Amino acid sequence: MNDQTSKTSKEHFEPVHTNKVGGSPFTGVTGWIDNRLPIIRMFRHEYLDFQVPKSLSYFWSFGGILTICLVLLIVTGISLGMHYKPDANQAFDSVEKIMRDVNFGWLIRYAHMNLASFFFIAVYLHIFRGLYYGSYKEPRELMWLLGIVIFFLMMATAFLGYTLPWGQMSYWGATVITNLFSAVPLVGDFIVTWLWGDYAVGDAALNRFYVLHWLIAFLIVGVVVFHVIALHIVGSNNPSGIEPKDTRDTVSFSPFTTSKDLLAMLVFLLIFVAVMMYAPNYLGHPDNYIPANPMVTPAHIVPEWYFLPFYAILRSIPDKLMGVIAMVSSIAVLGLLPWLDFSKVRSSVFRPIWKQCIFLFVLDFFVLMYIGGAPAEGIYLVIARIGTAFCFAFFFILAPLVSIIEKPLPMPTSIHEFEEWKKQGKIKTIKLFNK
Amino acid sequence: MSEIKNKDKTTRRDFLTTVTATVGAVGVGAAVLPVISQMNPDSSVKALASIEVDLSKVKEGQEITVLWRGKPVFIKRRTKEEIQKAQQTNLKDLKDPQEDKLRVKKGKDEWLVVVGVCTHLGCVPIGGKGDYNGWFCPCHGSHYDTSGRIRKGPAPTNLEVPQYEFVSNDKIKIG
Ligand code: FES
Numbered sequence: 133m134n135d136q137t138s139k140t141s142k143e144h145f146e147p148v149h150t151n152k153v154g155g156s157p158f159t160g161v162t163g164w165i166d167n168r169l170p171i172i173r174m175f176r177h178e179y180l181d182f183q184v185p186k187s188l189s190y191f192w193s194f195g196g197i198l199t200i201c202l203v204l205l206i207v208t209g210i211s212l213g214m215h216y217k218p219d220a221n222q223a224f225d226s227v228e229k230i231m232r233d234v235n236f237g238w239l240i241r242y243a244h245m246n247l248a249s250f251f252f253i254a255v256y257l258h259i260f261r262g263l264y265y266g267s268y269k270e271p272r273e274l275m276w277l278l279g280i281v282i283f284f285l286m287m288a289t290a291f292l293g294y295t296l297p298w299g300q301m302s303y304w305g306a307t308v309i310t311n312l313f314s315a316v317p318l319v320g321d322f323i324v325t326w327l328w329g330d331y332a333v334g335d336a337a338l339n340r341f342y343v344l345h346w347l348i349a350f351l352i353v354g355v356v357v358f359h360v361i362a363l364h365i366v367g368s369n370n371p372s373g374i375e376p377k378d379t380r381d382t383v384s385f386s387p388f389t390t391s392k393d394l395l396a397m398l399v400f401l402l403i404f405v406a407v408m409m410y411a412p413n414y415l416g417h418p419d420n421y422i423p424a425n426p427m428v429t430p431a432h433i434v435p436e437w438y439f440l441p442f443y444a445i446l447r448s449i450p451d452k453l454m455g456v457i458a459m460v461s462s463i464a465v466l467g468l469l470p471w472l473d474f475s476k477v478r479s480s481v482f483r484p485i486w487k488q489c490i491f492l493f494v495l496d497f498f499v500l501m502y503i504g505g506a507p508a509e510g511i512y513l514v515i516a517r518i519g520t521a522f523c524f525a526f527f528f529i530l531a532p533l534v535s536i537i538e539k540p541l542p543m544p545t546s547i548h549e550f551e552e553w554k555k556q557g558k559i560k561t562i563k564l565f566n567k
Numbered sequence: 568m569s570e571i572k573n574k575d576k577t578t579r580r581d582f583l584t585t586v587t588a589t590v591g592a593v594g595v596g597a598a599v600l601p602v603i604s605q606m607n608p609d610s611s612v613k614a615l616a617s618i619e620v621d622l623s624k625v626k627e628g629q630e631i632t633v634l635w636r637g638k639p640v641f642i643k644r645r646t647k648e649e650i651q652k653a654q655q656t657n658l659k660d661l662k663d664p665q666e667d668k669l670r671v672k673k674g675k676d677e678w679l680v681v682v683g684v685c686t687h688l689g690c691v692p693i694g695g696k697g698d699y700n701g702w703f704c705p706c707h708g709s710h711y712d713t714s715g716r717i718r719k720g721p722a723p724t725n726l727e728v729p730q731y732e733f734v735s736n737d738k739i740k741i742g
Pocket residue numbers: 685686687688689690704705706707708709720721722
């Protein structure tokens with residue numbers, strides 16, 4: 133003890149500040165708060181002064197659109213939760229009660245139901261944007277990976293939500309999807325019984341699905357926060373795929389991007405409201421208005437439209453375990469794309485071959501979506517297998533191969549030059565109702 | 568001198584670290600177990616595990632479905648030809664080879680009792696359909712024969728034969 137004090141007394145002490153109060157650019161009450169909890173200056177820094185590339189198209193509005201959808205889903209979800217009963221004997225009736233008796237119950241339920249579909253529409257467009265403009269490439273890999281995590285969580289919570297009305301499709305969808313875990317070697321059956329809390333999907337399962345539907349919804353909010361934090365570190369990509377260099381290349385996030393995003397949200401929500409009001413059940417399945425019956429499986433069980441491509445992949449493989457692995461990896465493989473595609477050029481605008489590959493991939497997505505809803509036999513099965521093969525070939529063969537053999541088109545050196553070229557008609561970009 | 572002291576100190580610290588870590592691990596384990604285990608089937612579910620079924624009204628060629636543990640169970644009174652077909656199947660033609668006599672009770676060839684849950688992903692197959700006249704699963708196209716064995720499609724194994732016994736000539740107890 134003595135040794136120590138005599139030794140350290142000769143040393144120089146670094147000052148320590150555990151108290152970091154201060155530094156706010158604001159005064160008054162705002163300053164008082166901001167000095168103690170610096171969210172106000174953070175907000176100004178990240179949302180008002182924040183610089184974004186000036187070439188952003190409406191494809192960059194889907195992040196904002198998705199945020200709005202998520203908020204609306206949570207608000208409508210909380211409202212529905214106040215009337216819904218997660219009990220195998222009462223669930224179906226409580227949903228009907230919401231539809232008939234609860235004030236505006238029909239509106240809130242139809243909104244929640246259709247928002248889920250529109251959330252997927254927006255997410256697919258958002259992912260397409262990322263693919264086409266190379267938003268997954270260095271330095272945005274982690275943001276891309278977080279996006280894939282969100283996508284997985286979305287699928288889980290959408291599936292769980294779909295089971296809650298306890299109709300025939302809910303019940304059999306739940307049975308088929310939870311049975312996917314029985315493909316796990318050795319412990320598969322134990323896992324399934326554990327998930328069900330019974331020997332079949334029933335009351336115990338419904339109750340926990342309800343709890344997990346909530347839990348995962350809020351997990352999504354958490355991962356979205358990380359996704360956005362990462363975005364504010366790496367910055368937005370843009371149609372040119374070139375990083376901004378000086379003020380000629382950027383605009384302030386507000387009011388430029390905010391006003392543009394607001395307009396996009398408005399258009400998107402108008403379409404959503406039109407579908408919700410005029411065809412609220414168009415995207416659903418009529419069999420789900422028949423109460424769950426564990427004795428009879430409906431003749432055609434199909435998942436919700438947004439799962440169809442993956443369902444087609446599952447069915448295209450005649451082996452249970454391999455089918456499940458193929459289905460899961462067809463999504464997870466997106467996470468490898470930043471490393472499978474090592475071309476230095478981000479934007480497909482300058483990648484003539486890769487651009488074609490992406491359009492083929494999109495076509496494949498729609499073909500598989502169609503097949504997923506068709507019976508699994510004959511010609512459909514053949515097409516499903518070709519589609520599945522192409523999906524994996526896209527990632528494991530085309531991506532690395534094209535990175536090597538493709539010769540990118542001549543590129544401008546900056547975003548403002550890119551804009552010049554666009555005006556002169558030297559390059560073509562995808563136009564989404566602007567200009 | 569100080570070196571020896573240091574050494575002493577390290578051993579003592581090591582010991583405390585190990586003890587603390589062990590107690591901590593046991594504590595975490597003890598806390599996690601109930602949280603995981605609560606999700607398994609509870610006592611009331613397990614208590615409902617067996618049922619008795621009266622077979623006296625089932626005619627030859629007929630099939631009935633009963634609910635057991637929340638799952639349908641098919642009880643089929645097979646015809647002579649169906650039994651014959653099931654018995655004469657070459658084991659080499661089967662994906663999950665099993666003789667018919669192992670799937671019924673001795674001397675009760677007539678009665679086939681299987682859990683009516685497709686071994687693929689759990690749909691309920693439809694009786695008297697499919698390429699083998701046993702069952703056909705509409706979900707992803709699995710065909711089962713008159714012994715409930717998988718013949719074609721994505722299902723990996725035969726329809727499960729539940730634990731059951733004949734309590735009298737025309738009464739069985741499942742479970
Ligand atoms: S569940 Fe029967 S074939 Fe898939």
